[in-house]
Each structure stands twice: as C-alpha cells, then as structure tokens.
Amino acid sequence: MFSFWNKEKKQSYNKQGRIGKLDPATGELIPNKSRGDTLSHFPEWAKTHKNPFGSMLTTQRISELLADLDEDGRQTFLAAWLRYRSESEYLCFDITSVSSYSALNEYVKYGYNRDGEDLPQINLALLFGQRACFLCTTGSFQGTSAT
Numbered sequence: 643m644f645s646f647w648n649k650e651k652k653q654s655y656n657k658q659g660r661i662g663k664l665d666p667a668t669g670e671l672i673p674n675k676s677r678g679d680t681l682s683h684f685p686e687w688a689k690t691h692k693n694p695f696g697s698m699l700t701t702q703r704i705s706e707l708l709a710d711l712d713e714d715g716r717q718t719f720l721a722a723w724l725r726y727r728s729e730s731e732y733l734c735f736d737i738t739s740v741s742s743y744s745a746l747n748e749y750v751k752y753g754y755n756r757d758g759e760d761l762p763q764i765n766l767a768l769l770f771g772q773r774a775c776f777l778c779t780t781g782s783f784q785g786t787s788a789t
Contacts, residue, residue, distance in 0.1 A: 654741075654759075720779045724769070732772040739763045749782065 647654055665672050688698055699707075711719070727733065741761040742750045750762035767781040 724778045727771045727774070727776060727778045730771075731774060733769055733778060734772050735767065735769050737765060737767045739765045 663672050664670070684701065684704065685698065693699060695703075724733075739756065740750075741755065741757070741759050741763045743761065744750065747762075747764075749764045751764075752762045755761065755763055764782055769778045769780070770776060771778060
C-alpha cells in the first residue's frame with residue numbers, strides 16, 4: 643500500500659495491491675509472480691554461507707524459524723548484524739513519516755506533522771549499509787512532539 647496526493651481533488655489517497663492469495667487447500671500464501679518470493683534468492687546465497695543446521699533450508703523451514711523468534715531474539719540478531727555490517731562499510735540513516743486516517747491503528751499518534759496534515763502519524767527509521775545496501779535495523783516511533 644502507498645499513499646499519493648491527487649492535485650486536482652486536493653486529497654490524499656491510498657493505493658493497495660495484493661501480494662498474493664491464500665491456497666484454499668493448505669492456507670499457505672501463494673505470492674504474485676510480479677512481486678517474487680522474498681526468499682527466492684536463498685538457494686544461491688546458501689551455497690556460500692553456512693547455517694547451523696548444516697543443510698539447505700526450505701522456505702517453509704525458514705518461515706518456521708522466523709516465527710519462533712521472540713522480540714529478544716530479533717533484537718539480539720539485529721545488534722549482531724549491525725556490528726558486523728558497520729565493520730565493513732558506512733551506514734546510512736533515513737527517516738520518514740506515514741500519516742493515517744485509521745482510528746484502529748494503535749501505533750499512530752498526533753504530534754508535529756511536517757506536511758501540515760492534521761492526522762496522527764508513525765515515524766519510521768531505517769539504517770542500512772551504503773555499499774551493499776543491506777538493511778541493518780529498523781525502528782518505529784509513535785507521532786512526535788518535536789518541532
């Protein structure tokens with residue numbers, strides 16, 4: 643989903659797209675061909691990288707492992723990944739904010755809105771390696787009172 647501004651109507655709109663559909667028999671996500679599979683490059687990557695299981699992991703097994711990670715495990719991984727990436731390249735930091743009309747999104751809050759919209763927003767931050775363009779970590783921050 644992404645937002646865009648209609649200059650003629652002077653309104654903001656959201657455009658949504660589907661990433662796939664659920665298989666009625668298995669309940670598994672079948673990704674759209676145009677978007678590709680997030681893990682589609684894993685087999686090539688795995689040829690040159692060791693994993694603690696010693697053999698090729700299926701995308702289903704990777705999904706199971708990721709589902710088992712709790713917040714502490716994710717943060718531990720991201721801290722180690724950040725240390726590893728920062729040893730070999732410059733890191734780039736970027737922030738953006740996303741405004742929302744939703745009354746159901748607990749993450750959006752009112753605060754300073756640089757676009758002058760009277761809407762709650764969430765602020766997103768990305769830290770990534772400049773050369774390899776690998777994501778190192780992310781963060782989200784509810785609204786902001788900074789001016």
